[in-house]
Amino acid sequence: MTSPCWKAHADLVVVGTGVAGLTAALRARELGLRVLVVTKEAAEGGNTRWAQGGVAVVLGDDSADSVDRHVADTLAAGGGLCDADTAARIIGDGPAAVARLRSRGAVFDMGDAGRLARTREGGHTAFRVVHAGGDATGAEVERALLAASRDGRVPMLEHHVAVDTLRTPAGEVAGLLVLDASGVPGVLTAPAVLLATGGLGQLYQATTNPSVATADGVAIALRSGAPVADLEFVQFHPTVLYTGEGARGRCPLVTEAVRGEGAVLVDSRGLRVMAGVHPLGDLAPRDVVSAAITRRLAELGEDHVFLDATHLDRPTFRRRFPTVLAACLAAGVDPSAAPIPVSPAAHFSCGGVVSTVDGRTPVRGLYAAGEVARTGLHGANRLASNSLLEGLVVGTRAAEAVAADLALGVLAEPRLAACQPVPTVPVADRDTLQRVMSRYAAIGRDGEGLAVVGSVLDVSAVDRPLETRALVEDAALTLTARALIAAAAARTESRGCHVRDDFPAVDPDWAHGLTIRLTPSGQPMLDRPALLARGAA
Incomplete structure (x- = not known):
């Protein structure tokens, strides 16, 4: 260069x-x-x-x-x-x-x-x-x-x-x-x-984030010597418009405020998804709602539930939620006449x-x-x-x-400042990365699946000089994915957005953050994993 x-x-x-x-x-x-x-x-x-x-x-x-x-x-x-x-x-x-x-x-x-x-x-x-x-x-x-x-x-x-x-x-x-x-x-x-x-939504196949959300800042910070923390907590928005099997990239969001105006989640049988799950019902925190939807979908072998907002007439819905209405109508759904098909998607880091x-x-x-x-x-x-x-x-x-x-x-x-050339770092194929992250590191995770992600990234990543935007973005996704799975594998409990199927309970001993730094060779590693007190910076 x-x-x-x-x-x-x-x-x-x-x-x-x-x-x-x-x-x-x-x-x-x-x-x-x-x-x-x-x-x-x-x-x-x-x-x-x-x-x-x-x-x-x-x-x-x-x-x-x-x-x-x-x-x-x-x-x-x-x-x-x-x-x-x-x-x-x-x-x-x-x-x-x-x-x-x-x-x-x-x-x-x-x-x-x-x-x-x-x-x-x-x-x-x-x-x-x-x-x-x-x-x-x-x-x-x-x-x-x-x-x-x-x-x-x-x-x-x-x-x-x-x-x-x-x-x-x-x-x-x-x-x-x-x-x-x-x-x-x-x-x-x-x-x-x-x-x-x-954010880093492009780590996953379906996300509410636009195409620019490729974790560039996380990668730049890590390579600069800064620590990152709590990467294992990726919030999946529970109500993203379901547009068909295999939806990729940015999916239309159905704002939580629709539930704030009285809409409820139901499954394909018309049964309430959040009944008996949380005192706040359909307005429970997002991690609770997303996990409940995921469990119901697994029980039924289906890929979406429904958000019933039919109590709102068309003029009211149009006035209050014009963006949602436009997305629904484009997908052939009239939310004032029929429930909206929704499913969780990666939303916020x-x-x-x-x-x-x-x-x-x-x-x-x-x-x-x-x-x-x-x-x-x-x-x-x-x-x-x-x-x-x-x-x-x-x-x-x-x-x-x-x-x-x-x-x-x-x-x-x-x-x-030293005027260095562009760095040469590992870059994995984006499609492969998104597929394994969506399969093994989304809402439900376990140690075996996280190990699969690590192995796939190790095999598929190739050292490349960052000479194009695409390479910069794919390198950032690769490094951030490695950091995320390192933290997710280490946190052997379920807490908030981090749900481990093999460790389903909250563990009081894990009431602290996990920090990640890069080793001199550029590999993510846990940094004092048990010592980052809440809020330390």
Whole structure:
């Protein structure tokens, strides 16, 4: 590989154009930092736009709800692995974050008496989820942040994939190596790099995530020396529109808010799926609902159940859930006349790069925010609609942390960074990887199946230089899959999103996180597996 063909410099490079990345970029710009946003597609190509439900937030105008109650719901959903202080800080910052977003142009649905409309989703004990466009909250959040970024003249480098960080001899991050759409390399020098790359849904055949969700940030962080944690906790959304056997790629989401408005899950015989399973019934936390659906499907030998929302007439459904209605009608289903066929699909990574509520990772100069980060908010299972909240709050705090670290002079001097060639790393065939991950490392897992995944990846992976976007993405999926199965194999219990068929019970001895680092040879390994206290960063 030849030397990079071009260079650019900034105070902060943000990787990703989702809610966390754009929020961070806007706040950094307000603080006077030179910011550059990098995205491998167009700016509109992030994952945020697909978020339907809303933002979970306690605005203080409802005496029946409180921050403490929201925190309690979050901890209950998280299966004993959330950090209570982290949850309190992020949830407590929610009202200011939503107010800031509205000041940047976001328009939320209004209810009675001039208050924002609210709905309830799984795991919540109160109506606290604010939404936009009925079920198009993510699209509205993305629209407002992109418009504010363009008005604020935040520069964006589109159609450039992040390959690896630049690092000083001391291991500090001091920039980013990127490839353009033609594979031409370039260097972005900066004392701070914020990973806001989203999730890892493309590890699986069926997911709610778009094609860009290939775990790039997890791989970059690991190769930079940062630890990741809780990767075994992959949340499967229980109600994804079933479009036929063998559905692949991004599948249409049927927001949990449909159940919040009274819809119920039934099987092919018309029997309630959640009857007697959980006190909250159809609004139980997502891990509980997904597991219940999976068990019922296994009993019946079928591949989907039904979400019955026929109590909502067509005008009501269209007003409240226009996105869901359009997807259903495109699939030939009228949800006001017949139950919607649904099944679980990979949705959200509860784990990620170990970071604080201010986005700092253990590697100086490297920050993380959004789904790619593990702050301690989600634990073993994310509470519905806490993700947009986290992106708004931690994105803001990360920008402020970068500004503070720059002012204190604790970040590296970019001119000290070594300008290395693109890395050569193992790359597995994506189709093979997705098939074995979906078969052996999805909702139900066991030690034998996880060993099969490891063997298949070992046999199929070939060392390749990361000279194209496809190779960068497939390498990230390969490394992340290996890290995930290492953690899943080590956690010999069932907790939250992690369900082991061979260890079906919760084990109190496993009430702690698992961290993964790379060995000098580039292999994922458990790092002090029994010592990562809840919320440690």
